[in-house]
Each structure stands twice: as C-alpha cells, then as structure tokens.
Amino acid sequence: MKNPLSLFYLLVVALLFASSAGAEVKSLRGDAAVDSNADTQAAELKTYYKDHQPLQRDYLQQPPLIPHQIDGYIINVKHNKCLSCHSWKNYREHNATKISQTHFESRDGAVLSNVSARRYFCTQCHVPQVDAKPLVENTFQPVDTMRMN
Template sequence: MRTLFLTLIAGAFAALTFTAAANADVTSLRGANKLEAPAKMFEKKRVETVTGGIKRSWKLQPPSIPHKIGKERINLEANTCLRCHGAEFYKKEKAPEIGLSHFVDAAGKKQETLNMRRYFCTQCHTTQVGAKPLVPNTF
C-alpha cells in the first residue's frame, strides 16, 4: 500500500513537471512559439530556376539544382532524376550527365553504373530560394 502511495505521488509530480515544461515558450530559429499552440505555417518560397545552371562557389561543390524538383521521386523503386541525368538518357534530354565521381566506389574503383553512395541526389544537391540566411555567415 505504502509503495503504491509513493508511486502515485511520484507519478503526479512527474506529470506536473511535464505540464510545466510543455507550457514553456520554445525559442528557436523560427521565433518564440508556445509548445501547445499549433505551429504557424511557414512562408512558402519559390524555387529559383536558373537557365545555364547556378555558378559553383568552389570547384568540387555539388552544383545547386537550377530547376524545380517537386515532382521528382527518390525511393526504393525509382529515382526520377536519373531519367534525365542518367548515363543512358542525358544526351536525349539535353541535361548534364551525373558527375564522374558518381561512378566511383568507396575504394576508388571506377564502375559502369551509378555508385549507390550517390543514389540519394538531394543529400548533396539542393534547389535554391531567394531566402535571407537564418544565421549570419561570411562564407
């Protein structure tokens, strides 16, 4: 009985502490938001389309994507980026072929097909929007 009582007290205490934490304001890069309030919809940004590509900042930078990719899918069944950038299609689609480094395995050996370390294109390549940087940087 005594143990049950103590457990109940501990439980109630934990619940109170949790509620207190949940009511606190959360300050993040998106501003101060009440945790229990629904998140504000973020401002939608338009993806920049740049004919001729986006200039690289340094030689081996993964180039930024100069077109929209909202409809592209990269999953177990398909990678729709490859229907334009893949070795068999890029000429017909007049798209740049995926970089030579994408045909090299972890040991540095050249291979005929895309190396799977490069399958998830958007891990390295991103579209661009005209957004103000969230944190200042001098890079």
C-alpha cells in the same frame, strides 16, 4: 543494484550528463518554443523557380543547386527520376548536365559501371534553388586556386 551508494553515483553522473548536453545544444531559433510567437516561427516556404539558370558554384566540391522544380520526382530503390535525364545514357536527349564521374565511385574509391549507392539519393546533396536569405552570416571565400567564379 545492491549498494545504495552506487545508485547515488549513477544518478549524479546521469544528471551531470543531462545538464551539460542541454547547455551545448542551441538551435537557430534560440530557446523559444516552436509556436510561442510569430518571430520564432519558421518563415513561409519560398516558391521554387520553375526553370532557372544554373548558379555559379562557390567552390569546386560544392554540389550544384538544382535550377528546376523537382515536385513529384520519385527516387526509390526501383526508380530514380533524376537519372532519367541526368544519367550518361539519357543526358543528351534531355540536354541535361550529365552526372560527374565522382558519382560512380564506391566509398572505397572503386569506379563502378553505374551510379554508386552513396550518390543514388540525389536530394541528399542537391537542393533546388530558392531566393532565401542566409540563416547565419557567411563570409566564406574560396582559396584562389579553387575559385569557380
């Protein structure tokens, strides 16, 4: 950079950017360092239910929570443990809920003959049930026409 003034401007812009980015980002535990004191440490991981009833969904498009343990269930390119019970081929044998038709749609809306890549990694959207307090207050109410419970 030949002009020393342009280097100066570049520095000012970089500093402005850094300070504004810092001001906007705020995590749930605040500004405290991760291990500074017990209050700010993440809570102990609750134990998941081994086998539980499915929970009512709060709204139509909500991915249902997983009512059973999933320890050791492998999902990779070659193998998908979830589908061994939840696919349309296997659900009857295991008395499991079959994946819904939305799981067959490609991102362009084409209906495929097998699970779409965007719905292959089940735990991207479905998480096991756990008896945990919400991290932030939530007063969500579904609109009446889409109420599931």
